[in-house]
Amino acid sequence: MDNNLKNKIQLVANKIRKRVLEHTIKNNGGYLSQACSSAEIFSCLYLHIMKLEPVEKPLMPKPFMGTPSNNNKNYVPGYYFNGQHTRTSDRFILSPTHYSLVLYATLIETGRMDENALNDFNKDGSSVEMIGAEHSPGMEVMTGSLGQGLSQAAGIALGRKLKNETGKVWLLMSDGEFQIGMVWEAFQFMNHYKLDNIGIFVDVNKQQCDGAINSVMKIDPLSERLKSFGAEVISIDGHNIEEIINAATIPHTEKPLVVLCNTNPFCGISELKSNAGKLHYIRFKNEMEKQRYIKELEKLNSILQKE
C-alpha cells in the first residue's frame, strides 16, 4: 500500500493516543487503554475505510439539547460530525461507548471536530459525555448498553438493503460483547438475511471491566464460533495499518464481515502494564503515578516531533 497513506494513518493513530493520554492526565483518569488498543482501527476507519461525507470545517459540539421526544424539536443526534447521510455514504456505529473519548479524539485528529471540544468532556450540560449517547459527537445511534449496537446496525443494514442503498454500515465492537446472548442472535439474523453491507471491527484486547476476559468468562474460540454463525472472519494484528486496510476489502458476499483485531491494551503507553487486570478505567492513585504518565506523554510527543 501507499507509504504516504500508511504514514498519515499511523500519525493520526499516534495523535489519538497522545490526545487521550493528555486528557487522562488532565482529568486524573480516563478510558486510556481503549485508546491504546484501538487507535489504529479508528484512524483506518476514518481516514480510509469508511466513505463518509466531509464536514465544512472542524465543528464545535452543541450543548446537550435534551433527549429525543415529540416535545423536543431541538434534538440533534451526534452524527453530523460524520457528515451528511446519503444513499451511498457509510454509517459508523460505536457499540461500546466507553470508547467515546477515543472517538472524540479521532474526530479532532481527522478535522471533523474542533480541538476545544474536549474542554467540554464530561462537563455538566455538555453533549461530549464521558460515556457517549446518541447526541454525543460522532454517535449515530443509542448504544452503550452492550450488545445492542450490533442488532441496531443489522436493522439499519437490512433497511438500507430494502431501499437499495449502496452505503455500508461499519461497527466497532469490543470483544467482551461476545459474552452477550443477543450478539449471537444478531449474527444468526445477519446470516439468515445475508447481510453483506455490514462490516464489524472487533477490538480484541482481551480485557473487560473485571479484568482479563479469560479470567472473567472465556469467549474462545471466537473466530470459529463466528464462522460457524455464517460470518466471513479474518483475524489480524490490530495495530498494523496495512492489515486493517486490507481486511476491510475482503469479499464477503451474502455474509457480514468480521475483522478480529488482535490488539495490545498497553500499545504505545507501556506504563499501563502496571495496571494490568484493571485496565477498564485508569484512575491515578497518587502523584507519583501521574508523573510516570507525564513521562509517557513526553515520549509520545518526541515520537510525534520526529514524524
Place this chain on the structure above:
Amino acid sequence: MEKLSYVHNKNLVEFSRDKKNILVLTADLTSSCEADYFKNTYPERFISCGISEQNMLSVAGGLAREGFIPFVHTFAVFIYRRAFDQIAMSVAYPNLPVKMFGFLPGITTPGGATHQAIEDIAVMRALPNMTVLETGDATEVESVLSIAYSIDGPVYIRMLRGEIPRLFNKDEPMKLDTPRILSNGTDILIVSSGICTEEAIRAINALKSKGISVSHIHISTLKPFNNKIIPDLLATPKYGIITIENHTIIGGLGTIIAEKMAENKINKNLIKLGLNDTFAHGASKHYLMKEYGFDALSIINATEKLIGSSLNINENDLSKIDIEPMHSLSKPEAL
C-alpha cells in the same frame, strides 16, 4: 352479541396495502399473532426473526431509523419482559416509530404465568416516549392500527386475537386519549379496559335493574392519560369509583385513576379490581377472572361494598344478560 374471528389478520392486510413502509416482524408466533395473512400477502415486507426477541426489538429500532414502520408481533410477555432494555434504549429513547403488538394480555391465555402479561402496562407506561393502548373489542382491534401508525413514536398495544366480540359500533373507532362514555349516572363510576369492559357492561345492566345510577367509561389509551373530561367524571359519583382491569392492580388502570384522583384532590372511595399482586396460572379466561375477582360479579360485590347494602344479584342473573353493540352515550367534547 356479534363475535368475529381473524379480525386483526384480515384488517392488517387491508390497512397495510397502500402503506409500503410497514414491515411486520415476528418471533416464531406468526399465525398465533394473526400475522400470517400479511406474511402470505406481502412476503417481501415480512421479517421473520425467530425466537430472539432482544435482537428483534433492536433490529426494529434500526429499521425505523431507515424510515420503515416496524409492526412487531409476538406474545406480550416476550416483548416487554424479554427485551425491555432493547425497547428502552433501541426504541423508546430515540423515540422511534416501532409499533409493538402484544398478544395474550393478562389472563386471556390458559398458558399460565409464562404466557400471561400481567404487569406490562405498569412497565411500559413508565418508559418515556411510550404510548400504551389496549383493545377491548373487534372495533378497537381494527381501529387501533391507524392510531398506532399515526403516532410519531413507539407504541405498545395490548392486542386481542381469535374470536372477539364487537362491543362498539364499527363507525365509532378508537380515538387517542379519549374514553368511551358508555353510561351516565351519579351513584357509582366504573372504569374498565380491555376484556373487562364486557364484564362491566353485564354488571351495569344488572345494577341498573336494581335502581343504581352508574357511570361507565371504557379506557383504551392508558398513556397518555390527559383527557380533560376525566376530573369531572371522577368527581361525580356519590359512593365511589371501581376500576377493573386484566392486569395487576399495581401500576395499571387502577393506579392511573388513583393518580388522577390525587392530582385533582378527589376524595372518594376507590376499589381496584384486577390481579391483586399475584401471578396467575393456566386455566380458562372466565375461570381466572372469577378466581381472581375481576368479573361481572366482582363488580356487583364492589358496588355493594361502596353503597353499603346488598343487591341480591347472582351469577345466573348476570349470565342471562345479552350485550348489543354500544354507541358512546355522548361525545366527550359535549361534556
